[in-house]
Amino acid sequence: MTTNNHGGMFGLGDPNDGFAQYFTGQSYLNPVLTEGINIFNVTFEPGCRNNWHIHHADKGGGQVLLCVDGQGWYQEWGKPAQALKPGDSVYIAPGVKHWHGAKKDSWFSHLAFELPGDNTPNEWCEPVDDQQYAAVEQ
Template sequence: MATNDFTPMFGMGNPNDAYAQYFIGNSYLNPLTNPAEAGIGMSNVTFEPGCRNNWHIHHASKGGGQILVCTDGRGWYQEWGKDPQELTPGTVVVIPAGVKHWHGAACDSWFSHIAFEAPGEDTSNEWLEPVDDSQYPQA
């Protein structure tokens, strides 16, 4: 468990070891629903300062994608070819299937969001290259 004073609204959860290979820095995962029971997967994801996930794409033949609801701290979201977007509590980001993107904490702030995997057909995630320091907003 992280040793800090950051207490996310929906709990820190456990180290995100299953997906650690797709992150720079440490993240924590707190599942909020069971997709098999609820029909939708929702998890609180917490990022230590500077932590971000790799570029990735949520694929689907119909529907799909991801929705982020930012709850704590300050972070970033970026779509391929676009400028980074600052994320603060209350920010909602709708990411359609097929959009290459990344998200994570600001370099000087812990950050949490709830991630919803939008229902769809033939859904999968494709993990791509890390977000290098030249792509990551330092401000």
């Protein structure tokens, strides 16, 4: 599978090796802005998704996803998955357990905006297993 022309207008970036343990499948990371607010273009190969995770914050914080290429999924714990396509955006409030990633037959890229706040660690949780993932693909 070629990686050419993936990542949308912000580019594919490099293999996301630093966070590979929190992903099922291969993802890529391309920093767009790292001053004032962090913005990263995250690209997922088909079927790739990150683990369930939570963005914590004592004040402010959270994350915004802006979809830029391909087709993907976003799901909050206990809620149905939401299909994503270029132009869609998602606000993820602090404390919300969720995951996001590519559909099984599509590359997917989104800009991830890390919203400023106080004490904003990420908590990485369990993987989205194949059965959970297959259920959203139906």
